[in-house]
Amino acid sequence: MDPRSEVLLRQANLFTGPLLLAGLPADDLLGHFPEAHGWSWHAGEHSLLDTRFSGRCHFGTEPAARDVQAAVLFLPKSRELTEYLLNALAARMGGRELFLVGEKRAGIERAAKQLAAFGQARKLDSARHCQLWQVRVEHSPATPDLHSLAQRYELPLADGPLQVLSLPGVFSHGRLDVGSALLLEHLDDLPNGHILDFGCGAGVLGAALKRRYPDSQVTMLDVDAFAVASSRLTLAANALQADVISGDGIDAAPTGLSAILSNPPFHQGVHTHYQATEHLLRQAAKHLTSTGELRLVANSFLKYPPLIEQHLGSCQTLADAKGFRIYRACKD
Structure with missing residues (x-):
């Protein structure tokens, strides 16, 4: 299993309701969270996920219109893409929790600073060379125009x-x-x-x-x-x-x-x-x-x-x- 997914599973008690997993890897994570849905922009990973978890993953440049209690963004490589994705998610998560998980070598600590625009961010876990951050979205941005x-x-x-x-x-x-x-x-x-x-x-x-x-x-x-x-x-x-x-x-x-x-x-x-x-x-x-x-x-x-x-x-x-x-x- 992807080490970022393993970090989420260490904190599984935080993800008990409807959940959006954005940029999730093609592993078993959806199987551990029966109320979760995925959002992928990688056709290969989406195909693998859709084969195993039919109808539970959306492919595209915008999140699907779905009501969730929390969202998790798996940190992408690009800083510009991270900014767009965080704003796209935070725009829909007013008053709810937004999580960011990623590898240290991918720049998770730098990326986590972007969470401050939405509320008080805090680090929840550090393991498997990854970190998990959380913010309750108190300041919702406008939905970004891609x-x-x-x-x-x-x-x-x-x-x-x-x-x-x-x-x-x-x-x-x-x-x-x-x-x-x-x-x-x-x-x-x-x-x-x-x-x-x-x-x-x-x-x-x-x-x-x-x-x-x-x-x-x-x-x-x-x-x-x-x-x-x-x-x-x-x-x-x-x-x-x-x-x-x-x-x-x-x-x-x-x-x-x-x-x-x-x-x-x-x-x-x-x-x-x-x-x-x-x-x-x-x-x-x-x-x-x-x-x-x-x-x-x-x-x-x-x-x-x-x-x-x-x-x-x-x-x-x-x-x-x-x-x-x-x-x-x-x-x-």
Whole structure:
């Protein structure tokens, strides 16, 4: 069980009524609190929870309209996302208790200071390298407008400026990361058809692809609900149309793709995970047409070419700069 969940169970007497667990891990916690419901913005974790606890977990960027006696936020990585989530919960919890639980290395003590805006916060427990904080919400904030929190920036691309909008918690919030910038320079000569932007984030790559290849169908896929919402905002800001879907990795993608492009993620919370990218490389061929192509950017220290060649075909390095490489492989 997740150590944050273990800390909650040490204080189980505090959570005896209707309870909202926001950002909860995909473990057994809901089974210990029969009146609890979850709110998740991670499609993979939501799917696991929904399979085990059908109908007891909501997926999206806002909490479901449900009356609860208390709410618990599992601390996310992003400070901006933490602020949004705390305000979204506190706006609904006037006079009731709001809890914050997280790992010390994730910055729980710093994040707990944000509770002071709602009332007198206190630390209830410290165990498993985690802390649990509580506040009775005496000062309810206004319900935050998520879209108003989007950061906008403009990319001067060869075919004209591209507007990008990113929401709190989305990868490279408010700026273009080095890997994506390099990949944007290598979008030439893609096969016509159906193109997938895997791990679309704020929608930079997918929007650029749709504008570069207007006759191609573009699908944008991400595991994070805030990324999906960001991509839709970016498309709308540029008067572009594409399919934006949430799902847990390449298994959620369509088949019959002419190309898969990606700046794949390798962080989840404060932890490093390569599984999603490695699974993409193993399964990409199943989603591509017989002449389909994979093109991705990755940190140069990651040993992806052998995996690409094992499961897809000959791997070509299109670029090597600033600690990143662009890999291209066509289906054998």
